Amino acid sequence: MRLRLISVFLLLTPICLEAQDNIIVSPQWLNEHLADPQLVILQPNFLRLDYEAEHIKGARFLWTNRLAFDTPEGTFNPPNATDATRLLQELGINRDSKIVLCHVRSDVSLTARMFITLEYLGLKDRVYFLNGGLEAWKKAGYPVTTELPVFKKGNYVARINPVLVDKNYVQQTLKGTGGFVVDARMKRFYDGDPTGNPRDGHITGALNIPYTDMIDSTNQVKPTAVLLKNFTTVVPDKQKEIVAYCFIGQTASVLYLTGRSLGYNVKIYDGSIQEWSRIPSLPMEKTKKE
Secondary structure, three states, X not given: OHHHHHHHHHHHHHHHHHHHOOXXXXXXXXXXXXXXXXXXXXXXXXXXXXXXXXXXXXXXXXXXXXXXXXXXOEEEEOOOHHHHHHHHHHOOOOOOOEEEEOOOOOOHHHHHHHHHHHHHHHHOOOEEEEOOHHHHHHHOXXXXXXXXXXXXXXXXXXOOOOOEEOHHHXXXXXXXXXXXXXXXXXXXXXXXXXXXXXXXXXXXXXXEOOHHHHEOOOOOEOOHHHHHHHHHOOXXXXXXXXXXXXXXXXXXXXXXXXXXXXXXXXXXXXXXXXXXXXXXXXXXXXXXXX
16 A cells, blocks of 8 residues: 555656746756756847856857847837747757746846747747846856857747737727736836837726836846735736736736736737837827826
């Protein structure tokens, strides 16, 4: 009987451990999983110089412009599935890969944008965010290197998971009862402070959860209890979908990351205020001053 119980425990243990993993992970968690052959660490950077200066051993350089680039239609556009497949395979991403994103300095929102883009490309539940990034890794006493990793081409084929939505989706959400539109910008911009866009204020009917409330002064995501309070104060029902937006679809990605970690169903309006403010027929309002 005892042997049978031990066997059942061993069978269940990996499942339990997997279930406890959060998408926001600590340096300690990453250090414990470094030997996992399925693990791929990506360090997003604007310039290769930052990556070449220091990175976690085995980490691969991700030039952010390849997953979020500008076009005449707007800022921070994701690649199509074909181009994404080529890029992800070049990075050695396989069908069974687990990806950890490691940001540098204050690049939290940029790396959060990489997080949602990878999930948009079909990697949902297989992408992790290293809390505190490279600085937290070094502070915890773990080493960095300048050595460039050697790895094989991957076999992952991208498929679109529609977590990035358009203005029509926002309009339908505003009309329905199944979700909320949430402005991720600081409250002063939500209220109507000038931004340089054609119109100021927020999308009419949108709520406000500032992305800055999710990150502390050390560029780490705040504790779960704080995040939960920030979200439930505005959207208490986790069954309700959140469609978040910001200026260009970057800082709202922090709401996507933190909301996902809490169990919310979050999408991002990719055009954000950059697009919405330029279409006069789409409603905007400023917060009334008392």
